[in-house]
Amino acid sequence: xxxxVINGLFLGSIYxxxxxxxxxxxxxxxxxxxxxxxxxxxxxFVAVALVGHGLDILLALPLAVLFAGLLGxxxxxxxxxxxxxxxxxxxxxxxxxxxxxxxxxxxxxxIWGPNITRFPFGTMPEGPASQFQLLGGxxxxxQLTIIAVAVLLFLVLTWLVKGTRLGREVRAVAESPRSxxxxxxxxxxxIAAAFFISSALGGxxxxxxxxAFNSISxxxxxxxxxxxxxxxxxxxxxxxxxxxxxxxxxxxxxxxxVANLGGSWRDVISFAGLFLFLVLRPRGLMGAAATREA
Amino acid sequence: xxxxxxxxxxxxxTIGYIGINALLALSxxxxxxxxxxxxxxxxxxxxxxxxSALATMKADLPFPVALLVAALLPAxxxxxxxxxxxxxxxxxxxxxxxxFGEVVRLGLVNWDYVNGAxxxxxxxxxxxxxxxxxxxAVTLFLLxxxxxxxxxxxxEAIREDEPAARTMGIPSTQYKLAMxxxxxxxxxxxxxxxxxxxxxxxxxxxxxxRVVDMLVFAVVGGAQVFWGAVAGAAFLTVxxxxxxxxxxxxxxxxxxxxxxxxxxxxxLVILFLPAGLVSLPRRLRExxxxxxxxxxxxxxxGAAA
Amino acid sequence: MSALLSLRGVERTFGGLRAVDGASFEVxxxxxxxxxxxxxxxxxxxxxxxxxxxxxxxxxxELGGRAIAGLPSHRIAGLGVARTFQSIRLFPxxxxxxxxxxxxxxxxxxxxxxxxxxxxxxxxEARAAGERAGALLALVGLPDRAxxxxxxxxxxxxxxxxxxxxxxxxxxxxLLDEPTAGMNPVEVQGVAQLIRRVAADGHSVLLVEHNVRxxxxxxxxxxxxxxxxxxxxxxxxxxAAHPAVITAYLGSER
Ligand SMILES: Nc1ncnc2c1ncn2[C@@H]1O[C@H](COP(=O)(O)OP(=O)(O)OP(=O)(O)O)[C@@H](O)[C@H]1O
Ligand SMILES: [Mg+2]
Numbered sequence: 001x002x003x004x005v006i007n008g009l010f011l012g013s014i015y016x017x018x019x020x021x022x023x024x025x026x027x028x029x030x031x032x033x034x035x036x037x038x039x040x041x042x043x044x045f046v047a048v049a050l051v052g053h054g055l056d057i058l059l060a061l062p063l064a065v066l067f068a069g070l071l072g073x074x075x076x077x078x079x080x081x082x083x084x085x086x087x088x089x090x091x092x093x094x095x096x097x098x099x100x101x102x103x104x105x106x107x108x109x110x111i112w113g114p115n116i117t118r119f120p121f122g123t124m125p126e127g128p129a130s131q132f133q134l135l136g137g138x139x140x141x142x143q144l145t146i147i148a149v150a151v152l153l154f155l156v157l158t159w160l161v162k163g164t165r166l167g168r169e170v171r172a173v174a175e176s177p178r179s180x181x182x183x184x185x186x187x188x189x190x191i192a193a194a195f196f197i198s199s200a201l202g203g204x205x206x207x208x209x210x211x212a213f214n215s216i217s218x219x220x221x222x223x224x225x226x227x228x229x230x231x232x233x234x235x236x237x238x239x240x241x242x243x244x245x246x247x248x249x250x251x252x253x254x255x256x257x258v259a260n261l262g263g264s265w266r267d268v269i270s271f272a273g274l275f276l277f278l279v280l281r282p283r284g285l286m287g288a289a290a291t292r293e294a
Numbered sequence: 295x296x297x298x299x300x301x302x303x304x305x306x307x308t309i310g311y312i313g314i315n316a317l318l319a320l321s322x323x324x325x326x327x328x329x330x331x332x333x334x335x336x337x338x339x340x341x342x343x344x345x346s347a348l349a350t351m352k353a354d355l356p357f358p359v360a361l362l363v364a365a366l367l368p369a370x371x372x373x374x375x376x377x378x379x380x381x382x383x384x385x386x387x388x389x390x391x392x393x394f395g396e397v398v399r400l401g402l403v404n405w406d407y408v409n410g411a412x413x414x415x416x417x418x419x420x421x422x423x424x425x426x427x428x429x430x431a432v433t434l435f436l437l438x439x440x441x442x443x444x445x446x447x448x449x450e451a452i453r454e455d456e457p458a459a460r461t462m463g464i465p466s467t468q469y470k471l472a473m474x475x476x477x478x479x480x481x482x483x484x485x486x487x488x489x490x491x492x493x494x495x496x497x498x499x500x501x502x503x504r505v506v507d508m509l510v511f512a513v514v515g516g517a518q519v520f521w522g523a524v525a526g527a528a529f530l531t532v533x534x535x536x537x538x539x540x541x542x543x544x545x546x547x548x549x550x551x552x553x554x555x556x557x558x559x560x561x562l563v564i565l566f567l568p569a570g571l572v573s574l575p576r577r578l579r580e581x582x583x584x585x586x587x588x589x590x591x592x593x594x595x596g597a598a599a
Numbered sequence: 600m601s602a603l604l605s606l607r608g609v610e611r612t613f614g615g616l617r618a619v620d621g622a623s624f625e626v627x628x629x630x631x632x633x634x635x636x637x638x639x640x641x642x643x644x645x646x647x648x649x650x651x652x653x654x655x656x657x658x659x660x661e662l663g664g665r666a667i668a669g670l671p672s673h674r675i676a677g678l679g680v681a682r683t684f685q686s687i688r689l690f691p692x693x694x695x696x697x698x699x700x701x702x703x704x705x706x707x708x709x710x711x712x713x714x715x716x717x718x719x720x721x722x723x724e725a726r727a728a729g730e731r732a733g734a735l736l737a738l739v740g741l742p743d744r745a746x747x748x749x750x751x752x753x754x755x756x757x758x759x760x761x762x763x764x765x766x767x768x769x770x771x772x773x774l775l776d777e778p779t780a781g782m783n784p785v786e787v788q789g790v791a792q793l794i795r796r797v798a799a800d801g802h803s804v805l806l807v808e809h810n811v812r813x814x815x816x817x818x819x820x821x822x823x824x825x826x827x828x829x830x831x832x833x834x835x836x837x838x839a840a841h842p843a844v845i846t847a848y849l850g851s852e853r
Contacts, residue, residue, distance in 0.1 A: 032388070091384065094331070095564050096560075096561055099557045103553075106554035106557060222502070225502075264400075264410075267400050268400045268404065271393045272393075274390075275393035279378040440714075447697060447700050450701070451693075454690035454692060460671070461682055462673075462701055465673045466673070
């Protein structure tokens with residue numbers, strides 16, 4: 001039981017990080033950025049490459065996250081900004097993000113190949129020495145580190161969004177781009193910032209995921225892509241606290257379902273949940289808008 | 295003539311897949327034609343594929359009946375699915391229907407009677423190329439007749455401005471549901487044909503990436519007109535074949551090259567050709583006309599001076 | 600005179616705002632009824648309530664004795680209500696003619712079978728509809744713009760196509776929301792004539808307009824709305840002389 005709670009929190013923290021970025025862009029642009037999972041994947045490879053060059057993971061992680069954020073800026077410029085004026089921009093944006101995801105995946109496939117890549121041995125301390133007992137379960141240092149990094153990032157993000165001017169501008173744009181512009185907000189800059197933050201979070205989730213499961217391949221984003229979708233729907237599209245809550249809820253539920261029903265039912269829960277929520281409670285756990293135009 | 299037969303034999307599977315992909319792309323197109331991004335087609339195709347395979351293999355039904363089942367069963371499923379889901383707008387509808395498709399796929403993975411993730415193998419090969427193309431032709435005929443009719447205008451009106459269309463007496467929910475059901479039937483039919491064209495079906499052939507492919511066919515070809523989906527399916531089904539030849543020349547592996555080109559084509563189309571490849575000739579003509587027009591007055595001014 | 604449209608105590612709130620606040624009035628069959636009031640008085644909201652784009656939060660709306668409040672808009676259209684929009688809502692990618700053809704939805708009864716079997720009758724039905732659309736465009740003075748995409752038309756032309764599209768359903772009640780906004784005086788004159796002609800053909804018109812001259816000239820009766828409430832009603836001269844109207848307009852506009 002305690003073990004399962006720990007495993008659930010651990011999985012949930014990765015889902016939550018991934019979904020936070022996803023939902024941030026949705027909140028600001030009403031666009032589903034399907035390239036988010038590609039950023040997640042590529043950041044992981046970058047971290048592996050940096051560690052392979054002898055960097056400590058504590059240095060490689062922030063560098064990979066920075067890389068992911070910059071990639072997000074590029075995506076915004078190439079695949080989203082040109083479409084913003086279009087009336088069908090949410091469908092067009094979904095498709096161009098799909099195109100971007102495909103291109104990123106192609107590049108990763110060409111550079112790193114289709115096979116599974118791993119972090120070099122010893123990237124994180126392993127073995128019995130690095131484990132200890134908590135809540136009646138065994139926790140590894142790795143798991144704790146991941147949860148700690150996730151919580152740290154939540155705090156940084158909350159400060160960024162609530163406590164800084166840029167964050168307030170991003171929120172204003174999410175509320176209404178038109179009135180934000182009237183209020184003198186630099187909308188382009190706010191949207192770019194949202195993409196940077198979003199992609200950085202996606203990259204962080206990727207690196208942590210890679211460390212946790214140590215099975216890294218160009219298609220590793222596919223599974224988490226749809227999971228992330230489920231999380232942001234459950235949390236309420238565009239709601240950041242909702243994404244965190246739903247991320248942990250999904251992580252915990254999955255762990256319990258696997259333990260009690262068997263592994264093959266794990267994914268059924270998230271998609272059936274996603275589907276039922278959209279039909280019965282489209283605003284999710286914490287979202288405001290119901291069947292709004294998006 | 296002999297050469298043609300050779301080409302046919304070599305590329306038989308590609309030719310068949312162009313037709314199957316065209317049907318799948320059309321299944322997405324029909325909802326897009328009234329502005330709905332419904333992405334349940336992989337799920338519908340899976341239902342059609344499995345239902346028809348069971349019909350021919352377990353129930354010994356004749357193949358045409360099995361195909362009928364393949365089209366009707368997903369269409370029936372689409373009604374209770376559509377009633378709640380079509381209230382959702384834009385990407386919310388897309389997400390809900392993706393969720394539906396994944397539930398279907400995972401249901402099949404967990405269904406031991408159909409061998410779970412392994413799927414059904416040794417399905418009798420009963421679908422021939424002419425059947426596939428007959429299905430495409432009938433669909434295109436139907437869509438051609440709807441275009442320009444009262445119903446065709448209603449669909450366009452819903453796509454452009456649904457509330458305004460409703461004030462003209464157009465029952466938009468019924469139209470959207472009808473298109474979802476038609477799309478489900480088309481996808482199911484394609485699934486049934488595919489199952490009996492390739493001997494086997496497996497749940498993972500009907501995942502999210504499959505429906506993404508269908509959407510890409512429809513959009514790259516052009517979602518404004520019904521033949522766009524077919525053009526897109528043909529182009530993007532043949533492209534990998536062509537790229538396989540090309541890959542050694544550019545020094546990129548065929549797998550990544552295919553992905554790269556697909557992604558670039560999609561990006562370029564969505565950025566520069568929103569009405570798809572089928573609009574390219576018209577766009578080029580307009581471009582040329584505009585350039586001529588720009589030159590003419592300049593020449594006139596020069597002559598006056 | 601029998602009432603075609605009657606509103607009793609109709610109310611619509613947005614959050615705390617009462618956009619329409621207990622409005623009651625009637626539109627008699629075959630008349631042009633003006634609905635005026637300062638900006639934000641609730642005129643457009645009222646048109647949205649009658650056409651079913653919004654549901655009232657309280658009150659009754661009847662059309663020919665039938666309760667229509669809260670019905671879906673396509674049902675209300677089916678009962679004979681058509682409208683134009685203050686913020687033009689043509690289908691921008693369709694041509695002017697095709698816009699009007701969409702408007703004929705309720706008046707076309709083609710047979711699907713005939714269309715699939717390529718029967719002559721199907722072609723004839725479509726041709727007849729196209730001709731009717733052309734005639735309606737001619738009626739609003741745009742006989743030569745039929746093949747132009749709506750988004751390429753001028754503002755005034757777009758407003759007139761909207762009127763043609765609304766007329767295409769042969770409504771018993773036509774709701775016009777500021778049909779002359781942005782038009783030049785010549786176009787305004789044309790719309791005035793058109794409205795009179797439409798009324799002469801037996802349709803009723805509910806006309807929201809800021810152009811006071813036009814309202815005074817074409818309306819049989821006028822209802823004045825302010826802050827969602829009816830503050831005056833009567834013939835044009837009665838309304839023009841009504842003290843509440845004068846204060847409302849002097850107080851807020853001029
Ligand atoms: N959908 C809505 N949500 C919130 N408030 C609304 C909505 N529609 C209208 N309102 C408010 O209701 C009030 C009445 O608006 P309405 O558009 O009906 O006025 P109007 O008389 O048509 O004005 P105008 O002459 O400027 O067109 C206004 O205060 C407006 O801001
Ligand atoms: Mg108004």
